Amino acid sequence: MAKINAPVYKNQELEGEVIDLTYQGMGVVKVNDYPIFVVDAVPGEIVQLGVTKVQKNFAFGRVIKRIRESDERNHEVNQAALTTGIAPLANLTYAAQLKFKQKQIQELFKKVHVQAEINPTIGMDNPVGYRNKAQVPVRKVRGQLTTGFYRRNSHQLVPIEDYYIQDPAIDKAIIIVRDLMRHYQLDAYDEEAHTGDIRTIMVRRGYYSHEMMVVIVTRRNKLPVAEMLVEGIKKALPEVTSIIQNVNSDKTNVIMGSKNKTLWGADYITDTLWGKTFEIGPMSFYQVNPQTTESLYSLAVEKAGLTGQELVLDAYSGIGTISLSVAAQARQVIGVEIVPGAVEDAKRNAKINGIENVEFELGKAEEKMVEWQAVELQPDVIFVDPPRKGLTPELIDAATGMQPNKIVYISCNPATLARDAEHLLENGYQIDGPVQPIDQFPQTTHIETVTVFIKA
Ligand code: SAH
16 A cells, blocks of 8 residues: 555544534644544534544544534534434534535635625524435344434444434334334345345325325335234324335345335325425425425525516426426426426326416436427526536536526535536526525535526
8 A cells, every 4th residue: 555645644633723614514624734524523613633544635533522612513412413424514503504505605606716696594493303204224233123324424324213304203203113113023124235125214294284105115025014014004103194115126325216016095195385285206306394495486486587478497397396386477387307206296286286387298307408499499487406416518508598588596506506607607697696595404514505597
């Protein structure tokens, strides 16, 4: 192994001031210019740290002793949520978390030389217990089937019962399902050997409807004692309206397989969002924070400035939440989404809400956008709400090529937003008004924003 020429060595103990926070939420202590990333260290703190790992350009460390504490430290941390990375910002006060997110967007825009005003992050009143969905791995720990979460940067399961940011009713459901699985001696999945049966428990709960879906992800088609398990869940959890088995036989980190079998109840749960009813299947994306999602959509819709005359495109439309929310203020809305189950949900959702001026197409947004441009579609407003990897250059060229008045960009990753903003500006668009962060994911490092681009 080549010798590493770093100013620190493994197991060294040293004292230093935490001068920054990484985008992953780790404190930064520098020795000369060399950074040490320290778990659970808040900027402004002076810590005695132990070096745990040394690399060429940086090292990792852990706090041995906190010599001076920051005012921005939150003392009521749920330690398991912090160490597993469920809630990597939980050691910061909520006000500091909101500032951290705003600052991060500012820095990312500066890096690509795009001028933009970044508004303060809109936060939640009660930023815990907000998630309407949980996906928890099931593994054997000391011989027993256990639910929890992986330790940060590992696949080692830490047993957890209180997930801190999930709806407490969901936490409770997971314990009940786990205990039933223990009772019936079901076999937890072993990732290395690729043996065992139960891989993941997924639970989703309607914020308004309180309908609950339990999905059991198994390695094999056969789920032993399925009937007894279903009976047990129904009895202990009266909110459950849908129990589904999802089969994932692959040796993969991907959580869900493609095959779903409804063991009992409906194939979906129903919830309302912004006065509309939505049916949500197990494979469909649905915003995880129902409380802030309504602010997110109302902001996006307000910024779109629709009058009822417009042709609107909704790229990455999921189960149709944005399309159906804007339909009444538009002439026509066309959505595109890649997951077949989500497109089916979207079409059903249009029907159950009696909305007729929307269409949903199955496909890749980047390909559809090029097709739409080729047939000379003339959209007035385009919504884009892509996953973390952001937009493709082809999509941006096709979208701007159709010359809509506005492109409303809902982003869950400011790094790709900033990159795409640069491209949109090159294509003759400009940012209209401030970029607005909304805290969809309190206690985590994730950042959601709404940005409007208009023709320059
Ligand atoms: N606008 C929806 C969904 C946003 S999440 C809502 O707010 O609820 C992003 C969606 O994009 C997911 O539904 C995902 O399945 C879909 N998706 C991912 N890659 C895609 C692609 N290349 N083309 C179209 N849709 C895609």
